[in-house]
Amino acid sequence: MSSWEGKSKGSILGYRIxxxxxxxxxxxxxxxxxxPVTYFYYLFSKRASSALREFxxxxxxxxxxxxKLIRKTFLVFGRTLVDRVALGMGMYEKYKFKSTxxxxxxxxxxxxxxxxxxSAHLGNWEIAGNLLEQLEMPVNVVMLDAENEQLKSYLQQQNKQATxxxxxxxxxMSHLLAIRIALQKGEIVCxxxxxxxxxxxTMTADFFxxxxxxxxxPFQVAAKFKVPYHIVFALKDGKYGYKFFSTPARISNDPNKIVGDFVEELEKQVLSHPEQWFNFYNFYAQA
Structure with a gap:
């Protein structure tokens, strides 16, 4: 895991283009x-390609x-980045959405x-955050604040529809307090x-x-606060579509039970959508 730093790939010039x-x-x-951009990354991002192959x-x-699957994964990942910006700009009419x-x-x-x-880095969770607007419920998304400041500022300027x-x-660890407050207010935390x-x-689980x-x-928060938890995914569905999936609510005070539920659902979705596995590093490396 040491190869992942929580930062987006690509330069601000690339995003501007x-x-x-x-x-x-x-x-x-x-x-x-x-x-051509994703093919370039496929050819020269040897570490990412190798990690996907091993996975x-x-x-x-x-x-x-x-x-073919590795090349498709790079291409689909690029398309989800475009979709992220397009939906942030309000281009909802260009896409079709389904939910379960x-x-x-x-x-x-x-x-x-x-x-x-x-959720997981399978498909495009940021898009789901905007789609949940239709539920008319307060939504909070927990994420690592490690983006390059200039790039993050630029993306925020473009994402005028974030809800x-x-x-x-x-x-x-102040984020734990913010999570607790949001849950106590009856809000959704992603x-x-x-x-x-x-x-x-970390905790370990059998994965494939x-x-x-x-x-x-995530699993300790669900167990400690004893709040309902859902395993959810927002997956690209065709060229201009997305589908949202959620399990029924579950409650447990056992983190191992919760991570087991998560891994079980994650395996199902990865098998169905292998080209949307966007963890470009050795996922099985030691912590």
């Missing part, structure tokens, strides 16, 4: 620009190169309970359960037949 293309020519042209070989239990299980979150909210949505509150993860920075506390490390925080 795609934003300019979106504004002048539309989403289709931005997608076209991605083809797919372990998942499928074979020794194939999985070249949003009523489960509505039930938790109407009962006056705060709820924890646990969720960001809770940045801080070294002083958090990733698949990544952690070096030095963070091999031991993997997962951040301890």
């Amino acid at each position: 795609f934003v300019w293309s979106l504004k002048i020519f539309g989403i289709r042209s931005a997608y076209a620009l991605l083809v 797919y070989q372990n998942m499928y239990q074979d020794n194939k190169s999985h070249t 299980g949003r009523e489960y979150m509505r039930e938790s909210y109407e009962q006056g309970n705060g709820s924890l949505l646990i 969720f509150t960001v809770i940045p993860i801080k070294n002083d 958090i990733h359960g698949d990544r952690f920075v070096p030095g963070a506390r 037949g091999k031991e993997a490390h997962f951040p301890q925080g």
Whole structure:
């Protein structure tokens, strides 16, 4: 995990080019620009390509190169970045959306309970944060505040449609208080359960037949506060579509039970959408 630092790939110039293309020519042209860009990353990001290959070989239990799947993963990842900016600019009419299980979150909210949505870097969670606007419920997204300041400021300027509150993860652990306050107010808190920075506390679980490390925080929060938790994903569905999936609410005071639920659902979704696995590092490395 030491290779992941919580920062977006790419320079501000690259993002400016795609934003300019979106504004002048539309989403289709931005997608076209991605083809050579993502192929370049496929060729020269050896560490990322190698990590994906090892992951797919372990998942499928074979020794194939999985070249086509790896190239497609880079391309789909690029498209989700374009979609992130496009939807932030308000281009909702260009996309189609489907959802399964949003009523489960509505039930938790109407009962006056705060709820924890646990997701992964599979598909595009930031888009889900905006889509949850339709539920008319207060949404908080917990994320690592490690973006390059200039790049982060630029992306925030473009994302004029954001309807969720960001809770940045801080070294002083103040984000835990913010999470607790949001849950006590009956709000939704969204958090990733698949990544952690070096030095963070982790717990292990069997993931596709091999031991993997997962951040301890999300599962301890759900267990300690005894709030309903949902395993959720926002997955790209076709070229211009997204689908949202949520499990029914569950409550447990056992972090191991919760991480087990998370891994079980994550395996199902990765098998169905392997080209949307966006962890470009050795996922099975030790903490």
